[in-house]
Amino acid sequence: MLLELSLWLKPYISGFNLFSYVTLRAILAALTALLVSLAVGPWMIRKLASYKVGQSIRDDGPKTHFSKAGTPTMGGSLIIAAVTAATLLWADLRNHYVWILLFVLISFGAIGFIDDYKKLILKNSKGLSAKAKYAAQSVFGAIAAYWLFVSADVPQATTLYLPFLKDFAWPMGIFFVVVTYFWIVGFSNAVNLTDGLDGLAIMPTVLVSSALGVFAYVAGHIVFSKYLGVPNIPGSAEVVIFCAALGGAGLGFLWFNSYPAMVFMGDVGALAIGAALGAVAVIVRQEAVLVLMGGIFVVETLSVMLQVASFKLTGKRIFRMAPLHHHFELKGWPEPRVIVRFWIISVVLVLLGLATLKVR
Template identity: 55%
Template sequence: MLYNLLAPLGDDFIFFNLFRYLTFRTGCAIMTALVICFLIGPGMIRWLKSKQGSASNIREYLEEAHAKKAGTPTMGGLMVLISVTISTLLWADLSNHYVWIALMVMVGFGLIGFGDDYLKLTKKNSKGLSGKLKLVAQVSIGLIATLWVMHVAPETLNHHVAIPFFKSLFLNLGWFFIPWAVVVMVGASNAVNLTDGLDGLAIVPVAIAAACFGLIAYLVGNAIYSDYLQIPFVPGTGELAILCGALVGAAMGFLWYNAPPAMVFMGDTGSLSMGGVLGAMAVITKHELVLAIIGGLFVLETVSVIVQVASFKLTGKRVFRMAPLHHHYEKKGWSEPTVVIRFWIIAVILALIGLSTLKLR
């Protein structure tokens, strides 16, 4: 909004030229989201506690290990959702289609998570919405977003997937791009959801991935940099750096309250929305496969669940002591902070590997 209102004044007042710079607006988006999160955090935590009452927010099979967390309010991802949305609307170019696509996915998935979390609070159980209903809603939003992306993307790229480590190598999926993109968004959303099981575990890898995709969006949207790096050039994606910056700022603000011992959990409101928007940005920037590297921690957590379920159904035996993977290490005797910090280190390493694909071609 501020860009649309103030940038045109740059011709008459030199100060307003600042609003034309993507880097300036991204920095402002980071700080705005951070400050909003700090300001609304305490009040929102009090409100969530009043709504939760005696409702259980701990899975039955974890009640013994996480008994001390009983009573900690969930749905804290709402503060991230509010902070990112307001910050993005303030600092992004609101005539940019990609900004609205990403916001639609984030808010849409967030509403699904909100409904799930709200039922958990009001019905006083830990199950919430049915898995089938959540999946149908996610696929519907992902489908709308995919068709919108295909409509506004360059014709030479709207059905294509870029292959990392290779110069200008694209796989033309044709109409199969639609299910591919939907799977990326829905898969990323649920992968972050599975990772969100310990204090601070998911929010830092989300911030790392958002920072990486902020850089990727900036480079992909710049003709000079994309040509130099031999990565796809998608005009307009640079504005997504602002949303990514807002997500980083909000994530850091949320971590203030989610750091061990957590004062609030993000719930599905946060995990579904943040994972979904990361998937949407990967689809828009044509870096879906790079997301699997940068967000490799989320992939590992998801694969651990798939392997555990498949193994138990086929052989009656479990590969891990408990899935997702972070609970396996808890069962092995690792303390919660140890698991969290080591998983953060893995997320940083995978992010660096993912970013290296921009140059190693």
Template identity: 60%
Template sequence: MLVWLSEYLVKYITVFNVISYLSVRAIFALLTALIISLLMGQRVIDWLQKLQLGQVIRNDGPQSHLSKKGTPTMGGTLILSSITISVLLWADLRNPYVWTVLFVLIGYGIVGFVDDYLKVVRKNTDGLIARWKYFWQSVIALIVAFTLYAYGKDTAVTQLVVPFFKNVMPQLGIMYILLTYFVVVGAGNAVNLTDGLDGLAIMPTVFVAGGFALVSWATSNMNFADYLHIPYIKYSGEVMIVCTAIVGAGLGFLWFNTYPAMVFMGDVGSLALGGSLGIIAVLLRQEFLLLIMGGIFVVETLSVILQVGSYKLRGKRIFRMAPLHHHYELKGWPEPRVIIRFWIISLMLVLIGLVTLKLR
């Protein structure tokens, strides 16, 4: 929105030309989302408390979590609002990739909102029936997948970038749709599974979004793309604005979500953020990079799959409780120790992922 305004005003006041710089708008998008989150955070918490939208704690979870019962949830509405407002202000809204990410962000946010609503308002512990939850996630992912495939068929948009191999970028063809579907749906649910401790999911999300901001900037520049042997993608630059907005909104939310949390993001936040990271990875052709940088989300998801599979096949559990963060809680680790160590690992994985861009 401000891009259009600056293009008009620069004719009269040249200083407005600074808004045309992607890096400047990326920084302002981060600061805008951060400030909105900080200014509105307490108001949102008070509003959620007034509506009595408190967290429902399952009896089969760690006993230490029972004290969290009643803590305001659905704070993800603050994150989504901050991101959306910031992006609409600072991104070039003529860019289709911006609307693609917003479509997934808001679409998954709505699915998560319905799930949270059923849990905290209708007192349905299981929330939205699993098959309907996955159905609507699938619908959103497939709409995006088919649209992107129709637009970018047999171009850099549908190539697969393989880490460590600079000359290996095969065309996926119709398999692009399947890959996009699994990345978006998988990422959404992976972040959702990770969101089990105060601040555990939001900081890795911030790290990964920050990493993708750098990748987006490089992918939109022909010289850097050629240097790193990654595909140059015309519209990828504006994705950087979305990434930095996620970073700002995430840090602002962490102010209130850090241990002991004053508010939880709920499924409205975790599903939306996960789905957004998934579609960002797809747009930048860096699905493998998401696998590396989002390693915490991957391990948390695998721990659930292994736990369920082992119990059904062998009648035995591998972990004391899944997802993995609960396993360490039951081993006696204090919650802040689990959180901080997972953050440190997540930061390391993001840095490793960025290094792989050069190791080709």
């Protein structure tokens, strides 16, 4: 929106030429999303509290969590609003990747909103059934996957690449839709499972989205992509704006979500940002790198899968409680220690992911 205005004003005022640079607009998008979050956050928390949209606590969970009962949740809607506003203000709205990412963010956020609304407002403890939630995720995930497939204008946009394997390139064809679907839906649920402690999910989200922004910038730059051995995806540089907005909104949300949290993300936020990360990774052709950088999300999900499989097959549990962060709490780790150590691991994984830019 503001890009169009700056292009119109550029012939009259040369300084507006600066807004044609994606790096400047990415910085402004991050700051815009951060300021929107900080400005709207207190009002939203008061509003959620007035509606008595409080978090319910599992009886079998760590006893230290009982004090969190009643904390306002559905705060993820703040992230969605901030990201959407910043992206619409600073991105090139003629770019189809921008609209696909906003579609994924908002549609998956809507699924989470309905689930949270049923649980917290209508007092239906089950919320959306697992089948209904997965069906809705599947519909929107499949739409986004097919949209990316039909809008791909270069072969490399639907080719699978792997880090460390320079000569590996598999043109996926229609199978691209399947891979994209699983990455969007899979990471949507992975972030949702990770969102169990104050700030645990949002800081890795900020780190991973920022790193994916670097990949998006490189993939959209024909010289840098060739030099670093990254597939050149025309138009993907605008994805940097979305990634920056997600990072800024995440930091703004962390202001209120840090321990002890004033507000929780809820499914509305976790499902949305997880799906968005999956979609960004697919666009910039870094699905495998997302698995590495988002390793916290992956391990948390695997811990749940292993726990369920072990209990069904042997009647025994591998962990004291799943997801994994609860296992460490029940071992006696204070919540802040679990959170910060998971953050540290996330930083290391993101740095390793960025290192793949040169090790190819």
